[in-house]
Amino acid sequence: MRLNGITPSKGSRKAKRRVGRGPGSGWGKTSSRGQKGQKARSGGGVRAGFEGGQLPLQMRVPKFGFRSRIGLTTAEVRLGELSKVAGDLVDIAALKAANVVPRSTKRVRIMLSGDIDRAVTVQGIKVTRGARAAIETAGGKVED
Numbered sequence: 186m187r188l189n190g191i192t193p194s195k196g197s198r199k200a201k202r203r204v205g206r207g208p209g210s211g212w213g214k215t216s217s218r219g220q221k222g223q224k225a226r227s228g229g230g231v232r233a234g235f236e237g238g239q240l241p242l243q244m245r246v247p248k249f250g251f252r253s254r255i256g257l258t259t260a261e262v263r264l265g266e267l268s269k270v271a272g273d274l275v276d277i278a279a280l281k282a283a284n285v286v287p288r289s290t291k292r293v294r295i296m297l298s299g300d301i302d303r304a305v306t307v308q309g310i311k312v313t314r315g316a317r318a319a320i321e322t323a324g325g326k327v328e329d
Contacts, residue, residue, distance in 0.1 A: 260286040264316050265299020273325075276308045301325070 204216035218225040234241045262285055267275055270283045277293055280286045286293060295307065297315030304324035312320065312327050320327055 255292070258289055258291040260290045260293050262286065262293055262295050262310075263298035264295060264301050264319055267295070267301055267305055268303070270305070273303075273305050274308060275305050276310065280310075295320075 202212060203210065204212040205214075207213045215225065223229045223231070231237075234243060236242070260280075262280060266285050269285055270279050272279065277286070277290065280293060281288055281290065292311070294311040294313065295316045296313055297319055301319055301323045305320065306325060307320060307327045309328075317327050
């Protein structure tokens with residue numbers, strides 16, 4: 186066996202269609218493009234989604250969805266998670282240090298979920314009405 190004698194098995198490789206190579210090829214003259222028109226010309230054709238001037242489908246159907254760029258950097262913290270913070274002062278830096286919120290967080294809101302068992306001072310963080318009442322009941326305070 187020699188390298189120049191190796192061939193692929195019969196039928197495993199299909200030859201590329203060569204259009205415009207005369208009448209004997211079966212793909213001569215108009216080369217399966219028909220007679221005239223935009224699609225018969227070289228470089229002719231329309232872009233994807235074009236419907237001949239009719240309003241295209243992607244423009245006709247209703248649009249939906251929105252991703253707030255503020256929401257990507259805002260975190261919600263449950264009241265029960267405040268126990269993970271060491272010390273009495275709870276601010277964004279303390280929540281990041283305790284791995285309660287991601288490092289990319291810029292805004293935080295404390296929600297009423299779970300309970301708080303110690304007095305903490307919440308500083309520079311938005312707090313819901315119910316969470317504020319629970320923090321103040323536990324002896325803590327909220328500074329805006």
